[in-house]
Amino acid sequence: MSIYSRIPSRLVRAPLAALFMAGCTLLPHGASAQELTMWTFLNPTADSPRDVALKQIIEKFEARNPGVKIKVENQVWFTLAEKFVMAHRARSAPDIGWVNGENMGLLINSNVAEDLGPLITSKWTPAMRRDQVLPQANEWLKKDGKQHALPIMALSIVLFYRRDLFREAGVDPARVKTWDDYAAAVAKMQVVRNGQVERWGSGLHLSTDKTTMSFGANALMAAQNGKLFGADCAPLLANANGVKAIEMQADLIRKYKVASPESFAYTLDDVIDQFIAGKVATASSGNGRFGNVVQKAAWGGKELGILPWPSFDRTKPGPQLMSGWFAAISKDSKHKEAAARFVAFMTGPEGMELWTEPGGQVPLFQSVFDKPQFKDARYDYLRDLAKLWAQSEVWLPAECNASRTFVDLNTATQRVVLGKEPPLKALQEAEAATKARQ
């Protein structure tokens, strides 16, 4: 008889069962873990401030919610919104999509987003609502009682300038109030060698591709109390204010010669690249790129400043056209509750702390601004920006398709500079093109 046959079977079965159960706990939890797909232009593996912020937000959320994994699928920024809507139609939308302000009309009119009211905003306390720096951002995203998205980062198109160049030229930025002041100031910062302009005063982007608000559009809105659209999304372009604004923009090229004629081919990205390389003295861009410019500037990013927009009225700066990036949950998402938890975290005070540091964004909660670590002088530019917003923020109607209106205005400017059409006729064509899109 073998010695093994003398071992009682329960002494074998019990340890085997225990080993089996222990082994089960080591199995991956993939079967029960929820994986949320999120489309964004940021890349958590990259090193720009906003990429790092997103990575930390995801890590912190996943640590607190072990059953949820966030899978980021990086997309090109200017096609994100369209892709999100098209994917919804093809029933392959991610759980969470980022949409920029210029395309909010597309999101709202296509009705592909889940109502975040019951999922998130209905759970806000009155204290949370009072804590918000831009409560109108949430209202802007609400249509017919439905909360289509929530703000991740608010942006405005700002006018970057270099403090060092202004100092060298003996120009006080606080004295640059009107467009004439601006043209005179930046003319002093131009560098011409052997008949070739090595540094332009003004970085204009007048391309009909990948563009946003240009100087002319800002000047037009300033003259119309921030309005670009009237009732029923009727564009307000072809009028005396429009003519004045387009002529000002065209004069930066043809009369003052502070902007390159090649501005016709420059996109927003091209102009910022040139600003970073020191080829232009001032440039407009979304404030979200502040950290990026500071990091990469060939001339030392510490000299970067934000100039209030000039206007035709010396007493009032030009408007801060508000936009931003907003989080929407797809109606087809199979993990709405988990997606809502992540969106609430990402857009809430804890997420906002990380968007501020290391992200470099303006916090959308006053309680974040009030934290001791944000009292440091290196966050002053964020406070200055928040003050500018409080003074002159403007939101275009979310339901109006405004994404190509700035392109229409750029085309109008090109026609005027090339002498093809008088300003009013060019603006009438721009107005017709915008109207056809509504």
Next chain:
Amino acid sequence: MIEGSRSAYKYLWPALALEASFVFAPLVLSIYYSLHKVRYFELGAVVWLGNYLDVLSHPVFLNSLLVTLAFSLTALFFTFVTGFGLALFLNRDGPGNVLLRTVVLIPYVIAMLVGSMLLKWLFSADAGLIAMANAYFRLSIPTILADPTYAMAALVANAIWRDSAFAMIMLMAGLKSISPSLIAAARIDGANQWMIFRRIILPLLKPAMLITMVRLLLHFANVLTFPLILTGGGPNNATDTVALRIFRVGFEDYDLGRANAMAILLCIFNVCAVMLLLAAFRKRKAT
């Protein structure tokens, strides 16, 4: 049906299935969408030929048709001539010629997007080679991308730079298929170089020439990358081709109904252009 042809169909059906899935099905869908109002990627009411009438009466689309015609014909002529010249020049095998052929092929193997971005900065009067030439040699070359005529020339230059390599390859293959004994016989009979080229090489090269021209014309009429990246369609819509207009209307104005109508009209334009080319080559054969 004889046994041979029955079994031939067995081998044909995968290709036919692919053709149906990737060519005919999208074409039928495109026609279907072009007959509807499609906003924000959602199918709306039937408008029958409404989208076509809208498009054909729009001055911006009519401009883009003219731009496409001008660009594709100009680019075709210069690309073909350059490719033909390169094929004749580099036809003989030898280490030098092999190296030169490789150099000529480089623009063709670079992604179109990368090539156009390269040229955009090259042509830049602010930051590119033009700027350097202006600065160091005290030239005053105008701003290429800001002038409607020069911008179109830049677009054509992009096409030549990239696609003359393709023309060279196709025509070189045709040249290599011509038997050297024919040329040797012609020389013995006293033919000079020009007579050999005109009476032997050109007629025998006609099939290769036709294929090259058809392929190039279709490519230039439909290409999106060049105008999108190099000029953005500007300045003032001077380089706004139909392909770019389709992209803008479909994916920036979110009007897929009109975009599909434009696409079908472009398809008709392509078919007509190819038929004209085929007729031109057939005519020459008859005379």
